[in-house]
Amino acid sequence: MRGFSRLGRRDSLERAAENINDVLIVGGGITGAGIAREAALRGFRVVLAERGDFASGTSSRSSKLIHGGVRYLQQGDIALVREAARERAVLRRIAPHLATPARMLLPASRKSSLLKLGAGLWTFERLAGPDEEDRHRSLDRRATLDLEPRLRSGELAGSVTFTEFITSDSRLTLETLQSAAGAGADVISYAEVTRIESDPCGVQVSVRDREGGGDLVIRARCVVNAAGPWFDDVRGLFGGFAGSAGRSASQAESVVQLTRGIHLVVRRERFPVSSIVVLRAPDGRSAFVVPRGEFAYIVTTDTEYVGDPAEPGLCASDVEYLLEAAAATFEDAPTAADIVGTWSGVRPLLRQAGKKPSEISRRDEILTGPGPFVSIAGGKLTTYRRMAERVVDRVREVVGDQPRAADSATAPLAGGSAADQAMAFTAARRLDDPALDSRLWATYGTAAANIVGRIQREPSTAEPVGGLECLTEAEIRHCVENEMVLSLDDLLRRRSHIAMFDTDRSLGAATAAAHCLADCLGWDDERTRTEVEGFIRARAGDLGLARTGTSGGECS
Template sequence: MSSANIDSRDRSAVLTALEQSVFDVAVIGGGITGAGIARDAALRGLSVVLVEARDYASGTSSRSSKMIHGGLRYLAQGDVALVKEAASERQILRRIAPHLAQICPFLIPTTSLAMVTKLRAGLWTFEKLGNVPDDERHEVIGVKDLAAREPLMRTDKLNGAVIYPEFLTDDARLVLANIRAAQAAGAVVLNYAAAAGLTPDGLLVRSTSPGENLGAEVRAKLVVNAAGAWVDRVRALETGESDTRLSLSRGIHLVLDRAGLPVNATVLLRAADKRTIFAVPRGRFTYLGTTDVFHDTADYWPAPERSDVDYLLRATEAALDIAPLTDNDIVSLWSGVRPLIAQPGKKANEVSRKDEIWTSPSGMISIAGGKLSAYRAMAERVVDLVVERLGVTAKPCATADIPLPLDEAADDVASEARRAVIHEGAVTLEDYWVRRSGRAWFDDAAGLAVLAPATDVMGDLLGWDAAERTAQIAHCQTLEKDSRRVLADGSGETG
């Protein structure tokens, strides 16, 4: 077994090594789906390489609502298979990575006995499908208990609530755990390495790390396209595969100080358009999400619109007895795009979250759609197909039983930054600030104060000169300013 520690400082050696092997499978995409596929394939004894154009989890997989949930709402759409898989997978993740599946009560306010009855029927089905333990079944509470549990709730139109346990996660760290596990099982993994073209024997890879003019020709028997929102772009590398199969939707989340929005459970709130949003407690903060509107392009940092922000703030004010929320209450915000399978004629929130697998004329396997909660099962299906296509005898899938690696403890910025480089493959300050530490979203003033001390540590490890250190900090400051450009003051200053 190789080490689970990823150190990306000697990237040229990794790229050189890529040209000296013939891999069973090359995975394009280092989000949760690609990471899960690489881990599964390597554990089955296949030789695996994974390349990611930017950083691991830099797309959709670090922009989710950070929940591992069973998708109860999909029961109403009749999608029992999707709910069964997601409900079962949440229990598996809890078993293999309890540090990445923190139990949290979900509270659904109810307005009538009929609503309670409908919810209980759905939850009973959900619990049966997901083998939910008896001591974690749902409960029904009256309006008096609701007011005691969540004092902020406006209860004048409510008759109580239904409560059931779900799980919260750190989505970026879940991806990293799978990437590290894949490497530990023998996979070669590399971020900032884009698939620049397909060849009869595999693919061409080029470095996207600034100032690094490196590339490699990777030989692989099969190529798997798990590029998320960029699946169509990778498919288009092959002649005749330029049609559009994805439909992208934009979701944003707002982070506020929990002292001003002190919810105790993840509270489901009904917006004006009847969609459900969440108010989620996380340490000293509460985050609100999410929107679901079509978005034209696969952007790493899709710009939030004013309507997105207002949608979340107004829905929260309507449901909770709080002072009017303003832009100055927003500590930070994040946005991302969801890669959904196109279903013309449907609204964004109506499009199925099912995944689909396609095989191109050249034999490249592409997977798109799906939910974070079901990533492991999606990966298992892909690797089953890979094994079948290769015609080899492989070990059985073991990803439901082998634990994911634990995170090392770090209680200060310097330790976090050092760990990010030496153990977690961080190449840029953004990698640390956004995805390794989460401070871009869950720290005072969006964590801008940690940029300089983190740069001191990372710069020493990665050999940054003074100009590069300044550029790294400026890049993160620009990202934060751009994310806040939609807010009233338009200055990029955090409130």
């Protein structure tokens, strides 16, 4: 695919520098990816520059859920509830392999609470119009314990259940970017914007190729700031421009407030939940446990964070808080010694004075000016496509009429629609290993056909790399050739989630995976060794912090 290999990446960067582009997007997370796809589908000449790997910030470190909007009823944001529900349905159409249904269970300690939860979900369903099989159910105490036998039964009156959807956030970002590239966008990772200046055509942007290709200048008629946690940093590069429409993106105060969410992973055999279960958090913050394959992860969100957004680390009090919430909800809950993986990330929210992080709206805000700039802050994973539509409408106001109409709500992402996937699956030969065959199609959608084909031509590439059943040599080669993997961290944290979900196993496989990457990318021994050492140091550090309770970041 154009632009999605190491060589294609450099070609895209040079092509972007040779042309006058309609729009340059700063940021390759889910927001920037959605904007790039939307703008490219509408026929604009699009460049996206990401300073690191795609989705290397917030967009690979979410709770990996496509929320339907139930939680936003508490904030009274009816419009956001409706939008989230609609957009979840869109995602199920355009990328069904990235929206896996899962039951969410909300335990209630009193019958009055059970009635209140049921009423809230009835209201949600009136607004969202879910399919019949996704509607909520009210369960009594016995039925609840049949589903989740380890729930503490002492104060349990019953529960309500409804359907949420689990995703791979980094793959959703990646497939959106691949779709943008397929529509003509130049999409470039490890390309850092260092300077923005006025130009007769609009803007000239200095971009540093962090893969050693030097500095280039890219000209565009409009720049979109979709930098997420780095929003204010990019906004600071706008300083030489005067004049704006509406609220200015060059105001001196910080627009974004960062909150940190941490995730603790244990083996499912140690925490055998079958549902996403909301935990009894002592202060009412959102906390829940999510089953995923052989793992379950415990989640908290919304603690204010000040520090480096690239690696926010763990806070000892947050780890303790999560484990205590699990112990308050379940018998024989896991302890710190049971943790096998972790990840943490920051969410960029619009700063609202006097409000706690959990009280701040998840709505996005689009800022205009100064000059030919459009900026977006806030928002949420579920509604990224609709956010992109609104941003590109603003871009159109800056650059003029769009070349063509498009409907991003119906165009499938790179992995194909359900019909596309069924056709590709039927046409492909089955692998001798049914479990591997099934996992590849569930992970990659229609792109699995390429990996399956390679395995059939070269059976040795089906062997697990470093003993990892979830990663084969054929997949690594596919990721290098079609997913722009440029580092060991790209591979093990974002194309595969093994470093997040099973850190010890990823550490053990790091050397084997790095040697496979070295063969594909032409690394010498020193580069290979540096990749392995850096990966092990960072990931082992995070896991050690979780297990020992030592803080790796500032606690609020």
